Amino acid sequence: EIVLTQSPGTLSLSPGERATLSCRASQSVSSSYLAWYQQKPGQAPRLLISGASSRATGIPDRFSGSGSGTDFTLTISRLEPEDFAVYYCQQYGSSPRTFGQGTKLEIK
Amino acid sequence: EVQLVESGGGLVQPGGSLRLSCAASGFTFSSYSMNWVRQAPGKGLEWVSYISSSSSTIYYADSVKGRFTISRDNAKNSLYLQMNSLRAEDTAVYYCARPRYCSGGTCYDDYWGQGTLVTVSS
Numbered sequence: 719e720i721v722l723t724q725s726p727g728t729l730s731l732s733p734g735e736r737a738t739l740s741c742r743a744s745q746s747v748s749s750s751y752l753a754w755y756q757q758k759p760g761q762a763p764r765l766l767i768s769g770a771s772s773r774a775t776g777i778p779d780r781f782s783g784s785g786s787g788t789d790f791t792l793t794i795s796r797l798e799p800e801d802f803a804v805y806y807c808q809q810y811g812s813s814p815r816t817f818g819q820g821t822k823l824e825i826k
Numbered sequence: 827e828v829q830l831v832e833s834g835g836g837l838v839q840p841g842g843s844l845r846l847s848c849a850a851s852g853f854t855f856s857s858y859s860m861n862w863v864r865q866a867p868g869k870g871l872e873w874v875s876y877i878s879s880s881s882s883t884i885y886y887a888d889s890v891k892g893r894f895t896i897s898r899d900n901a902k903n904s905l906y907l908q909m910n911s912l913r914a915e916d917t918a919v920y921y922c923a924r925p926r927y928c929s930g931g932t933c934y935d936d937y938w939g940q941g942t943l944v945t946v947s948s
Contacts, residue, residue: 753934762938
């Protein structure tokens with residue numbers, strides 16, 4: 719199975735700053751089938767990005783995804799207070815689907 | 827509005843059984859495959875099981891294969907997860923999730939329920 723490794727584990731930034739989250743796969747992700755989710759405490763995950771770079775419905779354009787092959791990035795251009803949460807990447811190009819371990823984005 | 831509401835979680839002893847349900851509304855349930863995904867306390871997400879819209883195709887994670895059974899009742903707009911031979915490591919919040927897209931049963935999901943907590947402990 720494909721192992722996804724997210725870095726950093728924790729990212730401490732201030733509102734207004736730019737956040738760059740990384741997701742590295744143990745083997746190439748087919749067709750860039752890579753999604754990103756946001757999860758806040760006590761809530762279900764929320765889909766942000768699919769196909770490595772396509773924003774889901776209703777997701778602000780400050781969220782962007784990029785990458786292909788084994789290296790993917792989620793960028794939040796200017797952090798808003800509501801963006802502080804845990805972010806997961808997930809591949810759906812190979813069975814079984816797998817998730818990264820998460821990056822916690824915390825307020826500095 | 828799409829809604830997924832899980833129920834059936836609780837405290838169960840190791841080796842015991844539990845049946846989770848997920849009531850779906852706001853979309854044509856019979857047209858969608860569905861997934862169960864779990865999250866152990868303080869941990870990440872783990873896909874558990876997939877069922878196609880007609881129940882003809884079913885997949886399980888290796889960690890639950892032979893112990894869990896996924897099923898659905900399209901007439902009742904409901905998804906189920908029968909969990910047998912439960913272990914401490916099955917302790918988690920269990921989410922039902924509706925896929926936005928699947929490739930050969932491997933999906934990403936755009937709607938999730940609020941989850942139901944299963945605790946396996948003596």
